[in-house]
Amino acid sequence: MKKEIYITDYNCVTPLGYNVDSNWNALLEGKSGVALHSIIDNQEAFYASMIDSDQLNETFNRYYDQNENYTFTKLEKMLLLSLQPLVERHTLSEDTAFILSTTKGNISLLKNQPELPEGVYLSTLAQKIADFFGFKTKPIVVSNACVSGVMVIAVAKNMIQAGKYKDAFIIAGDELSEFVISGFNSFQAIGSGPCKPYDRDRDGINIGEAAASAYITSEPSENEKFRFKVLGDSAVNDANHISGPSRTGDGLYASIRNAMAEANISSEQIDFISAHGTATLYNDEMEAIAFNRMELQNIPLNSMKGYYGHCLGASGLLESIISMESSLHSTLLPSKNFGEMGVTQPLNIIRENQMAEIKYILKTASGFGGCNAAVVLEKC
Template sequence: MKKNVYITDTNCVTPLGFDVTSNWEALLKGQSGIGLHDKLGMLESFYASVIDSEQLNTAFAGISGESHFTKLEKMLILALAPIISQHKITNRTAFVFSTTKGNISLLENENCEIEAAHLSALAKKISTFFGFTTEPIVVSNACVSGILAIAVAKRMLQSGVYDNAFVVAGDEVSEFVLSGFNSFQAMSQAPCKPYDKDRNGVTLGEAAAAVYMTSHSDEVQNGDMKILGDGAINDANHISGPSRTGEGLFRSIESAFKESGLEPEKLSYISAHGTATLYNDEMEAVAFNRLGLQKVPVNSLKGFYGHTLGASGLLETVIAIESARKNQLIGSKGFSEMGVTQSIEVIKEHTENEINYFLKTASGFGGCNTAVLFEKVR
């Protein structure tokens, strides 16, 4: 017997605010976290969505007086703290942590012991701070990590391995990642423009996001989300570019729908990946068209937050959940004219619209893709 799995609580820490309410208000005003930043290492000035360290330190001081945490660790703890305070951690509680690069900036110090940069060490530090008793599960699957972490937690809860789970995701802007995307010539010279005809690459960002998931239906209220299905399928095509046919994404979405039994016509909204590279956005449009989803309203939140790597899938799910709760679609910032060859329904302006079912997708290096289908509990 498979159990139902729900998301009841959400939080996020981004340049637009340190909780969901402040983020939502900023999105409604059309604000973006993306700004022009000065030289970093050998990089000339660049656009990125960066959290102000002073504001972060002030907010963190409200939670803990300890000073030995990195910026990323503070973001993760701030994202989790208000959610954890509402629930009890038991030996049947999973702690799932998703990140692409973790504390990679520690490597900038040549005297750094490599163990300090281990993702498991970072997970353990957060886990110890909150008193989790189970071994942290770290998901590190490139840019799908954040949404894959939800699928992984859902699968473990569904089969009764755990009763509930805290899922947290975070990544920061570092010279390591900036220089890497730059070497790929994948960085946009202006704030990114997902799906637009003038898009020319990604803008990087940093954020942390967290959700509480449970298989206990007595914890669930109206407006919470039930997870209906998921899929995380590889393109098997290229390690640094998506499949032109969108095969992995197509199959991931197909797998999520098959599990859910939901008719695709019922879908109200797709929160897509939309990195604003030529190939990614085009590939998504192809996959959505192959599935007959080209008329479903779709957006990318990268114009507000940049590409927050392993955090993006979870952050964008947190915002999509807020959209569903408020029945309000957020306009896809940076988009003005259709720039993909197969037409899709990109949301131009904020629009009120009843949202009962939505899909979150992501794709990344290594040919990975993930899709998760959500239903609003009514």
């Protein structure tokens, strides 16, 4: 019989706040981190969700002695501040995993550099964070485009169930960078205003930055404030296109089907879907098709991209955390900026804050290269 795996603690650092409570309160008030920012020199400003660097540095300096023999990038500061409270509340052992989810890591270190700086390697980033906190095991990196933040939950679950580790600290983060903005802009995928997932007038994404972390264990203590069981997971690649999602939703459909089969629950039992919802034409349509193929069209659904933008490798974990907060507070949050249905298949998109009992959560993600992932969580 497989071990039962639980998420019992989490934290996040975003433009809406540097802990879960501040984020939740901002979301209840409908606040968004998305605003106009000048990111690339001599180019128009873009709508994006950006953490204020001065505020981040001020907060970071309150936590850490600047005389230490460390220098940190913006992304590293975000990751450290996210993980610090969890490390303080839980014990590291020889059987504790450290797993990092990111798509680009310290990509900004490449700017104006004739050679690859050591810090740009994802393995180096993971080792630096692991060494700072004193992890005793070799860090693991999950970097699979925009499904990374969901997959990091699945990787931790499966490694603990396989007996490789007793528990795991997972962390996810990505920063805003000229590289990423330029890449999406070359696809003409950047929205002209705040993004509108699933809306008729949607015209593209907003990029965001954030860090999120969680503690996962097979042996929860009695004094945990909450427990969410990781019931099922799946990742399927439909190999449709290097950047375009499958028009039939095959990969996402299979991911959801497999995750729900492992969880041993039906579509009718799902109480809430935290969808990917990038506000691009083809992604939102593909998701609608996949959800309908799974007969999930009547389940309340939202996308958090209108609040946080698309935080790449951080999105899946951050949005899972907000989903669990929704469950704990028995509150469904609206899909921000949604007005009129813009996909051909029906979806039950949440339009306003509403009370609801949320026991079973489905979190999905899709990304470049045809990757798709899903995880099912149960409030215990």
